Amino acid sequence: MRFSSRMDHLPPYLFAEIERKIAEKRRQGVDVISLGMGDPDLPTPGYIVEEMQRQLANPANHRYPSNAGIHEFGQAAARFYRRRFGVDIDPEAEFFPLLGSKEGLAHLCWSTLDAGDLSLVPDPGYPVYAGSSLLVGADVKYLPLRPENRFLPDLESVTPEEGRRAKLLFISYPNNPTAAVVEEGDDFYARVVDFAKRYDVAVVSDNAYSELTFDGYVAPSFLATPGAKDVGVEFFSFSKPFNMTGWRVGFGVGNRQILEPLWRLKTNLDSGMFEAIQRTAAFILDGPWDAVQEQMAIYTRRRDVLVEALRSIGLDAPSPKGTIYLWVPVPQGYTSTSFAEHVLDRAGVVVTPGNGYGPAGEGFIRISLTVPDDRIQEAVDRIEHSLSV
Numbered sequence: 001m002r003f004s005s006r007m008d009h010l011p012p013y014l015f016a017e018i019e020r021k022i023a024e025k026r027r028q029g030v031d032v033i034s035l036g037m038g039d040p041d042l043p044t045p046g047y048i049v050e051e052m053q054r055q056l057a058n059p060a061n062h063r064y065p066s067n068a069g070i071h072e073f074g075q076a077a078a079r080f081y082r083r084r085f086g087v088d089i090d091p092e093a094e095f096f097p098l099l100g101s102k103e104g105l106a107h108l109c110w111s112t113l114d115a116g117d118l119s120l121v122p123d124p125g126y127p128v129y130a131g132s133s134l135l136v137g138a139d140v141k142y143l144p145l146r147p148e149n150r151f152l153p154d155l156e157s158v159t160p161e162e163g164r165r166a167k168l169l170f171i172s173y174p175n176n177p178t179a180a181v182v183e184e185g186d187d188f189y190a191r192v193v194d195f196a197k198r199y200d201v202a203v204v205s206d207n208a209y210s211e212l213t214f215d216g217y218v219a220p221s222f223l224a225t226p227g228a229k230d231v232g233v234e235f236f237s238f239s240k241p242f243n244m245t246g247w248r249v250g251f252g253v254g255n256r257q258i259l260e261p262l263w264r265l266k267t268n269l270d271s272g273m274f275e276a277i278q279r280t281a282a283f284i285l286d287g288p289w290d291a292v293q294e295q296m297a298i299y300t301r302r303r304d305v306l307v308e309a310l311r312s313i314g315l316d317a318p319s320p321k322g323t324i325y326l327w328v329p330v331p332q333g334y335t336s337t338s339f340a341e342h343v344l345d346r347a348g349v350v351v352t353p354g355n356g357y358g359p360a361g362e363g364f365i366r367i368s369l370t371v372p373d374d375r376i377q378e379a380v381d382r383i384e385h386s387l388s389v
């Protein structure tokens with residue numbers, strides 16, 4: 001058999017590889033603690049499950065949905081964007097349901113890029129940005145996110161020739177994996193708008209973590225920046241704020257010229273989102289959101305336990321203002337991979353090697369807060385022991 005040469009350029013998905021290693025260790029009888037994947041351990045809040053059960057029981061929701069999404073979902077998303085971010089969205093033309101934001105990010109590459117185009121990708125970054133760009137046959141220019149630049153990309157490092165070839169720029173704050181945020185008063189988003197207008201580049205703001213913030217920090221929307229809707233779209237995900245990773249629900253809002261080809265592509269690929277999920281998503285967006293607050297109190301406690309424990313064993317762990325991750329420099333003498341392998345082999349703890357998110361992630365590991373407090377403490381105890389023997 002012969003397969004698409006396109007697949008030759010596609011590396012194995014980072015977490016598929018990590019899952020394989022975990023399964024292997026578990027087969028060997030190791031009690032693995034996984035601080036690897038960002039898949040919340042907490043369940044979807046009960047009031048959401050109950051609403052879904054109600055919607056599921058309604059036969060009107062059982063038929064093929066329209067790809068464009070039901071009116072109520074778009075209306076609720078528009079109300080949410082106005083209330084939460086101060087951004088006006090036309091629910092008929094500037095809203096589009098996504099089967100999780102990963103799906104949207106991947107397909108946006110297909111509706112935006114041609115082979116030979118340039119895709120501007122944060123490094124380190126969520127692996128789908130580069131993976132899907134490469135799958136289309138586009139070239140990827142990595143924009144390093146470094147601590148000295150507060151993990152913001154240096155847009156001026158893009159040469160005019162590269163700028164003219166570029167069609168897509170990915171940004172995402174609060175950021176996975178670095179946990180960096182865009183502070184109030186920072187002109188970063190304004191600079192992104194200027195850059196996109198200068199080179200006629202479409203911007204995708206991946207807003208998967210806007211609701212997962214700590215210590216009173218409130219994350220803004222890229223679309224709240226003057227001119228942002230002229231150049232960009234933003235993808236919101238229900239996965240992390242509501243522990244709904246398995247539900248596959250998100251949406252895109254913003255520039256209609258960018259969203260329309262994505263919609264046209266998806267009408268040829270999938271048959272829309274289960275209406276029971278869309279109606280539940282609309283119900284969630286209208287609030288109340290006490291459950292998110294309660295959950296952030298749990299993540300805050302875990303973050304504090306972990307940061308303190310890691311510091312006590314000599315790791316320089318910064319305390320993040322957003323996401324559910326810590327981005328931690330590895331101890332001297334280790335690389336990202338050798339440290340991740342060390343803690344898996346000697347401590348049975350999974351952390352994600354930073355270089356899995358791009359070359360500039362070398363020297364870091366990502367630790368996820370998605371396990372209960374007692375397991376977090378046990379993981380740190382085991383890592384400490386593994387470093388002392």
Ligand SMILES: Cc1ncc(COP(=O)(O)O)c(C=O)c1O
Pocket residue numbers: 038099100101102103126172176206208236237238239245249250
């Ligand atoms: C930055 C970022 N974007 C998108 C996603 C995908 O989210 P979804 O479950 O909505 O596909 C993730 C998941 O980890 C993520 O970290």
